[in-house]
Amino acid sequence: MTSSSNLFLGVDVGTGSVRAGLVDQRGRILEIASRPLKINNPRPDHYEQSVNDIWSGVVHCIRQVIQGVEDKSRIIGIGFDATCSLVVLDESGCGLCVNQDEDESWDVMMWMDHRAKVQTEHINNLEHPQVREVLQFVGGSISLEMQVPKLLWIKENLAKTWPRARHFFDLSDFLTFKATGHISRSLCATICKWTYLANLEEGSLRGWSRGFFDVVGLEDLTHDDFAKLGKDVLSPGKCCGNVSQEFALATGLSEHIRVGASLIDAHAGVLGMLACSPARNCGTFSEQLSIIAGTSTCHMALSKRASQVPGVWGPYLSAILPKFWLLEGGQTAVGKLIDHILETHPAHDVAMRMMQKLAFPTIQAYLEHVLSEMKDELGLDHVALIARSFHIWPDFHGNRSPLADPEMTGMISGLTLSKGVKNMAKCYLAAIQAVTYGTAHILEEMTKQGQDIRMVTICGGLSKSEIFVQTQADVLGLPVIQPNEKESVLLGAAMLGAAAVRSASNSNDEDYFTFIVEEMMGGGQTFLPNPSLKAFHDAKYQVFRAMGRDQLSYRHLMEQEFCQK
Numbered sequence: 001m002t003s004s005s006n007l008f009l010g011v012d013v014g015t016g017s018v019r020a021g022l023v024d025q026r027g028r029i030l031e032i033a034s035r036p037l038k039i040n041n042p043r044p045d046h047y048e049q050s051v052n053d054i055w056s057g058v059v060h061c062i063r064q065v066i067q068g069v070e071d072k073s074r075i076i077g078i079g080f081d082a083t084c085s086l087v088v089l090d091e092s093g094c095g096l097c098v099n100q101d102e103d104e105s106w107d108v109m110m111w112m113d114h115r116a117k118v119q120t121e122h123i124n125n126l127e128h129p130q131v132r133e134v135l136q137f138v139g140g141s142i143s144l145e146m147q148v149p150k151l152l153w154i155k156e157n158l159a160k161t162w163p164r165a166r167h168f169f170d171l172s173d174f175l176t177f178k179a180t181g182h183i184s185r186s187l188c189a190t191i192c193k194w195t196y197l198a199n200l201e202e203g204s205l206r207g208w209s210r211g212f213f214d215v216v217g218l219e220d221l222t223h224d225d226f227a228k229l230g231k232d233v234l235s236p237g238k239c240c241g242n243v244s245q246e247f248a249l250a251t252g253l254s255e256h257i258r259v260g261a262s263l264i265d266a267h268a269g270v271l272g273m274l275a276c277s278p279a280r281n282c283g284t285f286s287e288q289l290s291i292i293a294g295t296s297t298c299h300m301a302l303s304k305r306a307s308q309v310p311g312v313w314g315p316y317l318s319a320i321l322p323k324f325w326l327l328e329g330g331q332t333a334v335g336k337l338i339d340h341i342l343e344t345h346p347a348h349d350v351a352m353r354m355m356q357k358l359a360f361p362t363i364q365a366y367l368e369h370v371l372s373e374m375k376d377e378l379g380l381d382h383v384a385l386i387a388r389s390f391h392i393w394p395d396f397h398g399n400r401s402p403l404a405d406p407e408m409t410g411m412i413s414g415l416t417l418s419k420g421v422k423n424m425a426k427c428y429l430a431a432i433q434a435v436t437y438g439t440a441h442i443l444e445e446m447t448k449q450g451q452d453i454r455m456v457t458i459c460g461g462l463s464k465s466e467i468f469v470q471t472q473a474d475v476l477g478l479p480v481i482q483p484n485e486k487e488s489v490l491l492g493a494a495m496l497g498a499a500a501v502r503s504a505s506n507s508n509d510e511d512y513f514t515f516i517v518e519e520m521m522g523g524g525q526t527f528l529p530n531p532s533l534k535a536f537h538d539a540k541y542q543v544f545r546a547m548g549r550d551q552l553s554y555r556h557l558m559e560q561e562f563c564q565k
Helices: 051-066 117-125 129-135 147-157 171-180 187-193 210-216 219-226 245-251 265-274 277-282 335-343 348-357 363-378 383-387 421-448 466-476 488-505 512-519 531-564
Strands: 007-013 017-024 029-036 075-082 086-089 167-170 197-199 204-207 239-242 258-264 288-293 297-303 313-317 325-331 391-393 411-413 455-459 480-483 524-527
Touching: 007 051, 007 171, 007 265, 007 488, 017 051, 017 488, 029 051, 029 488, 051 171, 051 245, 075 171, 075 265, 075 488, 086 147, 086 171, 117 129, 117 147, 129 210, 147 167, 167 171, 167 187, 171 187, 171 239, 171 245, 171 258, 187 258, 187 313, 197 313, 210 219, 239 488, 258 265, 258 488, 265 288, 265 297, 265 325, 265 455, 265 480, 265 488, 265 512, 277 455, 277 480, 277 524, 288 421, 297 421, 325 421, 335 348, 335 363, 335 421, 348 363, 348 421, 363 383, 363 421, 363 466, 383 421, 383 466, 383 531, 391 421, 391 531, 411 531, 421 466, 421 531, 455 466, 466 480, 466 524, 466 531, 488 512
Parallel strands: 007 075, 075 258, 288 455, 455 480
Antiparallel strands: 007 017, 017 029, 086 167, 197 204, 239 258, 288 297, 297 325, 313 325, 391 411, 480 524
């Protein structure tokens, strides 16, 4: 690479891998490197990782993507995003055990770790006014995926870890700490996952609630002005320091590189998709629903006005863009759900062999080919109609939004004795439809509270499927925009690095992200809804909603029966 233009690095730590991307100042990703991460699942609902494994992956991927850059001084900014996992460090900055077996190699409690059920119920059942004040910002009840229930679990269950803990980080903030040596927190993680508060009426930040932590049983975290949780809270993209000498030596980077305050991975995807010209042509930031479809799926909506939606997290002030309120819905398992349905189907091995024989890149691509053939064989106008009598309630790992019920489980209606590849393809299609009806349910609740959504942007692994993206458009009845730059999360992370450079040169510039979004803007493909499928999807959506109500009635009946005995 001999061009003299500036370059930026984006680092994304996802559920199963670390990725790094080299991005130019026009928002084009030039190089990508990835490395898988280890996951420990020692007990049901316990999911753990290692900071050493993660950081080793970060260094490896950065070295890979910059090896072709002759003049390393062209790289001037770096940004990090990560899953909202919990990192616990001691006084010296070393990881502390989060493993009940006292295996010290596991010091990260993952976002998908659901061990803190008792602590979550305890917090949600408290009627204290300072607790209820905090819960109004998380849809009325705190999620066991958030950090406060996990902190309480550690305090109650890990007697050796808790007294030694000096720093509790969201994973993305741990990464900026490791890169710079400076301790800070991003407003994104603290306000979205750690109960940092804003004033609804005034549209300003308020900070930590001492009363909340006292009441829930975490009063020791309030000492020294909440030092263990974070005193220095920065807006995303604000410069939080330069690359440290240690990090520079490990990666081959220059020490002059600015590091931007981090984002949660899904939130980085939102930022990356804001830089998509078709979306800007369709409307404003406030009219866009951003869907990040990966292992789980997040549904993000920005607004200049604060609104509260039961079962939807937020509103969070300035969590992505300064002065914009964020609403965050989500589904706990989407990519993971589809993988589970395919991997457990009797025809899985046959489908894998056929995929390889016919040279399809993925099993999903092969099944979409099978669906196309089935449509023609059955004389149907649309592939969607194949799943007319096959219905799935997709909450195999609980419901994040809008029911906010971790006890919800999966349901399937339409099973037969068939176990061939065609049946597998039908299951796959029904799963895609089901998770999309889940999105429709979230959007319906947002709309009731005044959110005016006129378009959808989508990224993540599932967005590479044309059937998945077209189903979003058909079910939601909205144009769905797929950015040409498919790696929106990596782009968003790199934009943090660009923002850090700009904010470092002008600390009073509150519009730094708008400039970066316009500078890195790219194109995209627009999928329009098919009006002929509206009645079909409306009917299936009603079945979907009925299945959810039925499950709750089943639970109620069994609880009554159990209590009677």
